[in-house]
């Protein structure tokens with residue numbers, strides 16, 4: 001007995017020596033606190049970044065071999081977990097190492113950083129990188145060629161002969177390709193491979209894009225432009241981390257200039273990432289890119305099919321795609337050699353992702369740039385106060401283009417005081433604006449009407465009893481979409497047919513539409529200008545990039561006289577024949593307690609206004625307002641953006657509101673209002689305090705019920721010098737909420753709904 005047991009321990013020890021099984025941490029794309037430990041398969045060495053399949057419960061999951069980051073700033077590092085790392089007996093083995101490019105160290109650190117900053121489980125952040133190929137995880141595959149020496153004893157069959165004949169043409173082909181070409185089954189190929197008559201060739205995935213040529217068409221730059229270009233080129237050539245704000249009035253050629261920074265990046269053999277606030281913009285952007293570089297960039301968005309996404313992912317990972325343009329999520333692509341990040345329209349709130357991982361792509365892009373040590377360019381005609389403060393403090397460099405390209409002038413802006421010059425009853429376009437519109441159309445120039453509200457009317461009301469049509473699941477009015485004969489909630493997917501009788505008093509035909517949406521403005525425009533060719537641009541009328549490209553082409557070809565749109569029309573478009581912009585309701589967006597309401601309204605209206613008169617004919621902007629004395633209106637009128645932003649700064653500084661302080665929102669939600677209250681109150685009682693730390697709330701959220709969940713908000717505000725994350729960690733630990741209560745943390749909130 002003794003010897004047997006001695007023998008077995010000895011053999012175990014020997015086995016251990018022969019095949020030391022590594023203990024590895026694997027991060028799974030799931031909401032766990034951190035990675036799980038596994039054992040590496042006996043014959044495989046795993047390295048951090050490797051993408052693997054591991055058993056989890058009864059299923060297998062894709063995960064990434066992870067090391068715990070030791071270099072997170074102490075402010076951000078989550079409290080360490082105590083783990084016993086000596087006992088490996090209960091660990092499961094990694095099932096498979098996938099044939100995918102490993103995630104680079106800088107990307108892994110970036111993921112850890114975003115997770116720690118936003119207080120999100122790291123696996124959920126990593127999922128944004130990995131989700132992309134979760135469906136059908138395949139490498140490009142194995143191709144086959146005939147072996148150098150075909151074994152002499154190979155049993156030949158007609159099927160085998162066909163395969164060998166095909167492959168002797170010299171092009172490696174996958175099993176699927178061979179079957180398709182010859183009609184033989186996969187088994188035949190496998191038989192040949194097993195008999196060592198074939199040799200395997202690892203096939204690189206095909207590259208979805210061609211290489212851009214930085215010398216394809218060089219721009220002729222004006223003096224100011226040339227100066228800015230040189231400065232940007234230098235930072236790209238020098239490499240290393242830097243942030244530059246490229247500010248310039250609308251139509252000054254900012255895009256033109258940062259295309260040169262991209263050219264420099266390509267010349268360096270590195271990759272450039274261009275973030276756009278909205279993928280809709282990529283169509284016109286791509287066109288400009290092609291004009292400059294001869295070929296299209298790689299485009300990253302959810303609309304491109306599975307296969308294309310996979311190829312783009314691979315081309316990013318292996319460095320074949322030198323320029324990738326996309327919306328926020330492109331930031332999590334596995335670039336092999338990132339050399340430049342450009343964030344166009346940096347002030348855009350669309351960069352904030354509000355669901356799932358709540359993060360600001362503009363801010364995180366700067367973090368990523370710092371981790372890979374590459375330059376970043378923030379581009380805007382109306383930079384955010386956050387960015388301006390960074391410029392003032394010297395953290396960001398500032399390049400300025402003060403005038404429009406080619407001698408085009410800035411549009412002339414006028415305010416129509418709607419209290420003095422109201423529209424006719426039941427109408428929303430004032431006579432003064434109507435007059436300008438007809439004059440513009442008569443000159444065969446294009447005009448645009450802007451109203452940031454989809455649908456026909458934002459409120460449906462009963463004239464008899466005053467009942468308002470509301471969403472049964474949200475604290476929100478139902479918006480009438482007349483074309484679709486529906487009342488829709490703009491917060492959830494709920495809709496119902498427009499009723500004939502009032503659901504409260506059951507009177508017939510008493511429901512009436514209050515206020516305008518763009519459908520209603522379109523109806524009015526058709527009545528006013530029956531001959532005008534009108535195009536509506538809104539996220540629900542142009543639902544795909546193709547539809548947007550088509551619309552933009554029709555505008556550029558002068559097939560359209562009047563464009564009516566929501567905020568989609570505010571974004572960087574260049575419509576050379578557009579000379580008049582009418583803003584139907586300039587006050588919309590100023591109400592409500594939003595910290596940045598003024599700044600945002602200014603940016604939005606300034607951007608819309610900037611669409612007018614970009615080419616030879618001068619532009620004009622008319623703002624319809626009931627509060628013409630509001631600082632936003634005076635700033636738009638005088639064009640004194642600097643003064644307006646200085647006023648904004650002065651208002652925020654004393655109370656240490658961002659960017660002079662830090663904010664985090666806690667949103668507590670539950671289907672049961674009482675439970676939501678209980679948890680919110682518990683957080684209120686445990687609220688952190690101290691010098692420079694303040695908690696506001698709990699209060700019901702402005703959208704107090706959303707998708708049947710009752711919502712309460714608390715706001716933590718600290719001085720800039722105090723990091724939020726450690727305070728939040730301690731605070732969250734103090735309250736153990738009911739399972740049905742959800743707590744969302746929003747660091748640097750931009751929405752306060």
Ligand SMILES: Nc1ncnc2c1ncn2[C@@H]1O[C@H](COP(=O)(O)OP(=O)(O)OP(=O)(O)O)[C@@H](O)[C@H]1O
Pocket residue numbers: 219220221222225248249250251252253254255256257380381405571572573574610614
């Ligand atoms: N040096 C140049 N040579 C030729 N065309 C130019 C030059 N600079 C700018 N343009 C043209 O002027 C127009 C406006 O330029 P661009 O779109 O780059 O401005 P922008 O500052 O990015 O505008 P916005 O902020 O409104 O998006 C474009 O059609 C662009 O092609």
Ligand SMILES: [Zn+2]
Pocket residue numbers: 471472473474476489490491492493494707
């Ligand atoms: Zn709803």
